[in-house]
Amino acid sequence: MGFPISDVLTDESIVCEFTCKICCNLVEYGHAVHTHCSHVFCESCLADWVARSSDPEVLAEAAMNGEPARGPRCPTCNAGLAGEGKVAPLQTQPLAWRLLGRVQVRCPLHDSTSCGWRGDLSEVSAHLTNSESHLKGQDYAPSNATQNAEALKNQGNAKFQSHAYREAIQLYSKAISAAPGVASYYGNRAAAWLMVGAAEKCAEDCRRSIQLDSGYVKGYVRLAKALVELSDIDGAEESLRNASTRCPGKKEIEEELARVRLLSAHLAEGERALDANEPARALEMYAAAARVTQCTAVTLGAARAEIALGRCDGAMRTTGAVIRAEPGNVRAYAARGHALCLKLDFDQGMKHIREGLRLDPDHAECAGLFRRMKRAGAALDRGRTASGKRDFQAACEAFTDALEAAKAxxxxxxxxxxxxxxxxxxxxxxxxxxxxxxxxxxxxxxxxxxxxxxxxxxxxxxxxxxxxxxxxxxxxxxxxxxxxxxxxxxxxxxxxxxxxKRPDYYAILGISRVASVPEVKQAYKARCMEWHPDRHANSSDEERATAERNFKLLGEALEIMEDQMKRQLYDEGFDKEAIAERVEAARRAAHRGGYGNGHGCGSGGGCGSGGCH
Missing domain, CATH: 1.25.40.10 (Tetratricopeptide repeat domain)
Structure with a gap:
């Protein structure tokens, strides 16, 4: 929802370029976007348009009508808007941004307040929230305070609908200054505070609105939402129970109470599962709770479940975000410190745990974690030191102590x-x-x-x-x-x-590992007499097969044992195929004149020499 065209004073030939084709008003200053096809829209209007065009029911209806699923399209020219860079803030176009800011307008509340202000569009928000500019302070006069406050509230509602929540808060505050006794003004500002993540301010405004009007239903509901975001689930439930008593039969209150009770049940079951060492079940419960709210109690519960499952990286990201948002959250420091220690970063882990204890020296969970991780880290250091000194028995004992202490x-x-x-x-x-x-x-x-x-x-x-x-x-x-x-x-x-898997050529020949070549040949002749196939011509098929196999192995053994290079390779662990490959490589190197030490096989057969294939 943009700025009303009826309050624009600049020539239409300029204004038409900045008219949102969805709401048909001048685009909202500070919240305008342009598409890659050079059309300008209010940010909130285009977001709603894209959401509607991406609605599953709309897509299903298009499919039933035989229309292709094309994704969000530009409302003006039907160009596709899906993909990075298709929509950008108007500020990225400096000239257009300056022209929009200089469009001349009058006070949007002139009808209800008779304010005669005129100026640039970029100055409207400053004008409405400035006592000297808007009616020169007359909006606080008792005679017209109510009328002016209502006009400011309506303008705040317009900003809220445009997702300009900070500007809406300023306008609601101005309305409250003019008429501080109206509950709905506090309630509306509370809703805007909630949208910008200021749950404490939201709760404060909700309590004030309820004090002014004990039957103000929206005040109770928004207070419960704020308390949930502050992780005060019990407080939210109690507030809604009181509201249900004061405003019986109100559907909004009953629905919010049911939501809070469901959330409370998920959180309670998650805690029970963690205590029972059922982290998968706990994570399931916190995931269900996250579908209700993303409050700190839920995110930290999920982080603790992930730590219990050993998923430290995800827990570190989650707890880091919580600490940035709530620097005083002790449980976040404890959980992040635990995850860091389990990632073996004890320096940073213990630093986080100590910070948690500094914030709350009596925090039992943090104190217990500090004692465990301190003992585990010290034991791990002892084990590593003992291993470096080759005192492996002491190292084993230290590593065992580390495992017992950490309870990881x-x-x-x-x-x-x-x-x-x-x-x-x-x-x-x-x-x-x-x-x-x-x-x-x-x-x-x-x-x-x-x-x-x-x-x-x-x-x-x-x-x-x-x-x-x-x-x-x-x-x-x-x-x-x-x-x-x-x-x-x-x-x-x-x-x-x-x-x-190699044959033992020494055993086949029946010789020692230091046997000379003549001894090898003598043993070969003796064993040949035993296994020559002719000597087993009248034996059974099985015996003849054994004799032929052994006779063949005798030939392989002689070939390897009588050649110095092949025998050395065999002693280094190479099998027949690898020996043949190395001998052939040596022959080629010698032929090229680049082989200077006889065979060059070295002693690399034992550890990844690459020559075993």
Whole structure:
């Protein structure tokens, strides 16, 4: 709803460019927008238009009529308005903004107040709220106070409908100054205070309106809304019960009372679920409460439920927003500090918890959290220090103390990290089964916790289970295929798998690892006599197959053992295929003249050398 065209004095040829085609008034100064197709509208008018054109019922009706779903369109030229940059404040067009501000108008209350003021559109709000400008203070005179106050209230209502809530508050305040005994003026200003997030001022105005008129229903309803936004749910319910007694049968009061009681039930069930260690149920209840209101009690309850589920990032964002809005909220500091500690940022976490205690030294929840996190952080530091000094037994004890002190949620970063660190200490103590148990718990806590996977794979390799190690790391590699560290660990495990599947050529030949080449050949001849297929011509099919297989393996063993380079590669862990690849690579390098040390295989077969394929 814009400025009345009837009160515009500037030539129509200029004004028509700034006429809202929806309300047919001059666009509201300070709340005007322009579209990418160069049309100007009141911000509130266009917002309502877009909302109506996006209404599901309207879209469904269009679909039934065979019309395509095109989204919001410009009311003037039907151009599409969906997408970024399609609608912008008129201030982004400086020339148009200045021209609009200089449009000449008269006082919009001239009919009811006989005010003779004339001036720029940009000065209207200042005029209406200035005692010297508007009627030169006569609006406070007893003879015309009521009439002038009512006109100011009506102008405030127009601003409210245009979503210009701050300007509406100024006009309602002016009306109250002229006629301080009218309950509806306070009630209207309370509604505007609520829209700008000033719930305390809203409650104050509502109480004043009820004092002036005990039957003012809107005052009770708005007071309850304000108390809900202030997280005083019990106070809102009590206020509405009193209102129901004073104004029996009022539908607005009964509906708001039902809403508040539903909210109260959701919050109570959320608290009960948190106390019973049912965070998923608690989060469900707070989500239901959030559909009623976004008050602090709801958002902090949801944050605490997320912390209990180990979702610290979301809780940190929520609590940070609450602290910015309410710097004195102790529970917000406690919750944010808890989340930071569980993210292993103990410096910032303890800082927030201490600030909560400074605000309220007797806050039981904050004090208990401070003691727990202080002990947990100190134990974690002891464990890390002991690990650095290779006192792994002391490290295990310290990490266990940290877990017991923190009482952290199962799926929190703290739990996963401390379990993984304790697993690594147990690995160094060769307590492989205990290390694997900690790794499994850490992975169950955070399924992508890489240190736990690395420690788990190392423990499995020590236990002679390379296949399980490779499978575990394959899962991690699938989660993050671009991580070079994960790839190296996976290659090492895959190398150990291939190594475990190699034939034991020393056992096949029946020689020691230090046997010379002549000894290798002598052993080969002796074993050939035993497994030559001709010696098993009359044996069973199974025995002949065994003899042929062993005879073939004897040939492979001789080929590897009598060649110095191949034997070294075999001793380093490479299998037959990998040895063949390296020998061929060495041959090509020698042919190019770039191979200077015989074979250049080095000793890199054990840890991610890349040559096991």
């Amino acid at each position: 949620p199962t799926h929190s970063p703290f739990t996963a990290s401390v379990l993984a660190q304790r697993a690594n200490a147990r690995l160094r103590l060769r307590e492989y089964d205990f290390a694997l148990a900690d790794c499994a718990a850490a992975i169950a806590s955070q399924e992508d916790h890489k240190p736990a996977y690395f420690t788990q794979a190392t423990a499995l390799l020590h236990l002679g289970k390379p296949q399980e190690a490779e499978e575990s790391l394959a899962v991690l590699l699938k989660m993050d295929p671009g991580d070079e560290t994960v790839r190296r660990h996976h290659e090492k495990a895959a190398f150990e798998v291939r190594k475990s």
